[in-house]
Amino acid sequence: MNDLYSRHRRIMPDWLALYYDDPIEITHGEGRHVWDFNGRRYLDFFGGILTTMTAHALPEVTKAVSEQAGRIIHSSTLYLNRPMVELAERIAQVSGIPDARVFFTTSGTEANDTALLLATAHRRSNTILAMRNSYHGRSFSAVGITGNRGWSPTSLSPLQTLYVHGGVRTRGPFAGLDDRDFIDACVADLKDVLGHTRPPAALIAEPVQGVGGFTSPPDGLYAAFRDVLKAQGILWIADEVQTGWGRTGDHFWGWQAHARSGPPDIVTFAKGIGNGMSIGGVIARAEIMNCLDANSISTFGGTQITMAAGLANLGYLLEHDLQGNARRVGGLLIERLRAVTAQLPGVREVRGRGLMIGVELVKPGTDEADPRTAAAVLEAARQGGLLIGKGGGHDTSALRIAPPLSLTVAEAEEGAAILEEALRSSY
Numbered sequence: 001m002n003d004l005y006s007r008h009r010r011i012m013p014d015w016l017a018l019y020y021d022d023p024i025e026i027t028h029g030e031g032r033h034v035w036d037f038n039g040r041r042y043l044d045f046f047g048g049i050l051t052t053m054t055a056h057a058l059p060e061v062t063k064a065v066s067e068q069a070g071r072i073i074h075s076s077t078l079y080l081n082r083p084m085v086e087l088a089e090r091i092a093q094v095s096g097i098p099d100a101r102v103f104f105t106t107s108g109t110e111a112n113d114t115a116l117l118l119a120t121a122h123r124r125s126n127t128i129l130a131m132r133n134s135y136h137g138r139s140f141s142a143v144g145i146t147g148n149r150g151w152s153p154t155s156l157s158p159l160q161t162l163y164v165h166g167g168v169r170t171r172g173p174f175a176g177l178d179d180r181d182f183i184d185a186c187v188a189d190l191k192d193v194l195g196h197t198r199p200p201a202a203l204i205a206e207p208v209q210g211v212g213g214f215t216s217p218p219d220g221l222y223a224a225f226r227d228v229l230k231a232q233g234i235l236w237i238a239d240e241v242q243t244g245w246g247r248t249g250d251h252f253w254g255w256q257a258h259a260r261s262g263p264p265d266i267v268t269f270a271k272g273i274g275n276g277m278s279i280g281g282v283i284a285r286a287e288i289m290n291c292l293d294a295n296s297i298s299t300f301g302g303t304q305i306t307m308a309a310g311l312a313n314l315g316y317l318l319e320h321d322l323q324g325n326a327r328r329v330g331g332l333l334i335e336r337l338r339a340v341t342a343q344l345p346g347v348r349e350v351r352g353r354g355l356m357i358g359v360e361l362v363k364p365g366t367d368e369a370d371p372r373t374a375a376a377v378l379e380a381a382r383q384g385g386l387l388i389g390k391g392g393g394h395d396t397s398a399l400r401i402a403p404p405l406s407l408t409v410a411e412a413e414e415g416a417a418i419l420e421e422a423l424r425s426s427y
């Protein structure tokens with residue numbers, strides 16, 4: 001018997017959400033599998049987006065971390081730090097940002113805070129454009145640019161935030177439009193917002209909204225936005241915390257589906273790059289990164305041990321072409337899920353790219369979100385030995401699938417079969 005849940009309830013804040021009626025304590029993992037306290041094994045179709053970009057207990061990362069732990073973990077600032085410089089160099093090389101500078105933080109939230117610090121200082125403006133249904137983190141300023149009400153626990157931000165359309169296609173006034181008309185409608189909305197505000201510092205957007213339900217804006221949307229923003233000197237911040245490092249298969253960064261007008265001014269990243277070690281960061285052109293006129297350091301951002309993990313993990317990802325694996329295996333998985341859900345009236349859409357796949361549920365025969373069935377499917381999948389996530393701003397009615405990027409075809413098929421069964425048994 002595991003009494004950890006009751007202890008958790010007594011000591012942790014009420015707002016610290018857990019999945020499942022009987023939450024799982026994960027005790028160890030290997031590859032794409034994790035084990036719980038009772039020794040039950042699960043195929044992990046969600047940990048890839050949270051912490052584990054490549055594989056659980058990847059030997060290359062474990063070795064790099066334990067060797068570094070035995071050598072030195074010191075401040076990431078004030079003294080030269082070799083693994084930090086080396087990882088920054090590698091990230092700059094793959095960033096697609098000209099004259100890139102890299103700054104490391106400990107989380108995605110802190111990365112986005114840093115991006116806001118840069119953009120507001122560079123533009124001398126505290127007005128920010130953000131997307132409806134977005135999620136950018138939990139700090140005071142990050143919740144101030146988070147459009148997803150369920151993840152924005154205070155409205156007292158000192159930023160002036162204006163929300164624009166575009167992140168979600170299945171709902172809202174522009175639902176049902178084809179790609180071209182959808183983009184035109186969103187650009188018209190953006191221009192309308194710009195006509196009623198002081199000059200904003202930046203637009204921040206997730207290329208594919210993560211917490212918002214793995215949504216799928218049309219390719220080119222942010223390029224069309226970029227044309228409008230550029231004309232007014234407004235910066236484009238791409239929050240790549242979920243979409244970076246090849247997850248979307250076709251592209252190494254999510255913004256590359258919107259690259260016609262050049263790369264973003266600022267990119268933020270976090271989550272899986274350390275394969276569980278806490279790495280976040282910001283990439284920006286030197287002109288923007290260097291606009292701060294006083295010291296700004298992070299004691300733990302860029303420590304040798306997290307950087308050692310990042311170097312080993314990114315090296316593994318590139319050497320084994322895990323972006324290509326995400327494209328191939330993710331493509332098969334999407335096709336397979338579309339086939340098995342085609343006859344299910346409650347499945348409105350299977351969407352996604354690479355290994356970032358959303359399954360949106362509605363009450364059968366209606367257009368209404370169906371969070372209750374989504375929760376039931378999560379439970380049923382768990383019973384079947386599969387961990388998935390859920391999300392979505394219009395009630396939590398999208399299932400989220402994001403396995404480690406090393407997922408095999410056999411594992412994809414096994415997971416699809418469990419999910420099919422879970423969906424069937426939940427109606």
Ligand code: PMP
Pocket residue numbers: 106107108109110112135136137138206210211239240241242270271280
């Ligand atoms: N941005 C996005 C797109 C995210 O999905 C998240 C985390 N869910 C964050 C920022 C915040 O990252 P962290 O939890 O590491 O602070």
